[in-house]
Amino acid sequence: MKKIGLIYFMITCYFSAFAQYPVVVYDNKVYQPNIKTIECYNSKKEQSLPLIALKSGETITLAFDDLKGGNKNYSYTIEHCTYDWKPSKINQLDYLESFKEDIIFNYRFSFNTLQKFTHYQLNLPNDQIKPKLAGNYLLKVYEGNNPQKIVITQRFYITNNAVNVGSEVVPSSQVEFRNSKQKINFTIFHPMPITNPFMDLKAIVMQNNDPQTAILNTKPTFVKQGSLVYNDINLNEFWAGNEYRKFDTRSFRYKGEHVQDFYRDTAINVILIADQPYGTARYSNQFDENGNFFIRNQDGRDNVTDSDYADVLFTLNANPPSSIGNAYVVGRFNNYILNEESKLNYEPTRKRFYQNIKLKQGLYDYKYVWVDENGKYNNTIFESSFFETENTYQIFIYYKRPGGRWDELVGFNSVNSLKK
Structure with a gap:
């Protein structure tokens, strides 16, 4: 009996040790509350889509802040994924021509800020990590050389540009949505033979780099010699939405755009002007960055290390659209993730939603x-939707060769609704 009890105790300890580690999800996610301001983009342009051409010399930049400060031993690796962001289940030797992991050596400490932090940054590919296949990749950052102590997962893309993509943005095919939706038609021009496009090709269309809006295309409308046409009247229609709301906290010495007030106690607090749902308001043309954010600082010399953090209060004066559901505030700053941090609290007595987010x-x-009780995502109920809204659409083309074991990203195109 003592032996059985000892075995049971050892098994319990074994599983308890693993239970303390978070489960890795194949999405953009932060696993520790002290990790903030994750940026991932093509190094040529800040906040661009994290996509590069295979063996082109281009790099992906990943950067983040650790609010616990100090110097931690953060390591990273990458994993090849399928078109729908699942593990490709191929050996690392198949998609890496280098080492399988490396340490982040590039870090800097904050300077003259109320919130102390350490800023980490890396570029991929590099001398240690070199992918050799096109496709979707998940970048994993973990602590202490232990892959189970995951800190960040971030998606990025590598294309081999084996096919070309032509695209256009047109009004909805349905008369009732002509003034509120935008439709994407596109054509794939392929120099290599594609035996079965209905099985081997997948095309994904996304609006403003927002994964919540992604639409999967599996069947071309027309198959022609050297080209595949996707213009089905019922596919690739997006709510055009409205121009993004925005605010400016580049300085804590004066009130920037959409800032009602700010004050200091143990931290810096920023109160944004209360927002109203647009409802039946007419479309108003204003410049935005299609959901992006940019770290800027007018109070110091360095955007990275001299920019401080603030608890930003978002307020939306609106009633819940239905009795069950949740409202969220989203953008590229939180990767459009719907979680507890982005979820708004509701105050019935004042008929408002609110949330504090450290930014x-x-x-x-x-x-x-x-998001209603059925999980249906609605990005127009507070913002309205107008065909005139300026949006950027991303089109990803994936190809799995006959007998192949992985999905290649063989083509990509980005089209703007206003630029012809």
Whole structure:
């Protein structure tokens, strides 16, 4: 009996040790509350889509802040994924021509800020990590050389540009949505033979880099010699939405755009002007960054290390659209993730939604969305939707060769609704 009890105790301890580690999800996610301001983009342009061409010399930049400060031993690796962001289940030797992991050596400490932090940054590919296949990749950052102590997962893309993509943005095919939706038609021009496009090709269309809006295309409308046409009247229609709301916290010496007030106690607090749902208001043309954010600082010399953090209060004066559901504030600053941090609290007596989010100094785009009891995502109920809205659409083309074991990203195109 003592032996059985000892075995049971050892098994319990074994599983308890693993239970303390978070489960890795194949999405953009932060696993520790002290990790803030994750940026991932093509190094040529700040806040661009994290996509590069295979063996082109281009790099992906990943940067983040650790609010616990100090110097931690953060490591990273990458994993090849399927078109729908699941593990490709191929050996690392198949998609890496280098080492399988490396340590982040590039870090800097904050300077003259109320919130102390350490800023980490890396570029991929590099001398240690070199992918050799096109496709979707998940970048994993973990602590102490222990892959189970995951800190960040971030998606990025590598294309081999084996096919070309032509695209256009047109009004909805349905008369009732002509003034509120935008439709994407596109054509794939492929120099290599594609035996079965209905099985081997997948195309994904996304609006403003927001994964919540992604639409999967599996069947071309027309198959022609050297080209595949996707223009089905019932596919790739998006709510055009509205221009993003925005605010400016580049300085804590004066009130920037959409800032009602700010004050200091143990931390810096920023109160944004209360937002109203647009309802039946007419479309108003205003410049935005299609959901992006930019770390900027007018109070110091360095945007990265001199920019401080503030608890930013978002307020939306609106009633819940239905009795069950949740409102969220989203943008590229939180990767459009619907979690407890982005979820708004509701105050019935004042008929308002509100939430405090810790954000670094800078320029931010954001919008409000509603998710009902069935999990249906609605990004127009507070923002309205107008065909005139300027949006950027991303089109990803994936190809799995006959007998192949992985999905390649063989083509990509980005089209703007206003630029012909």
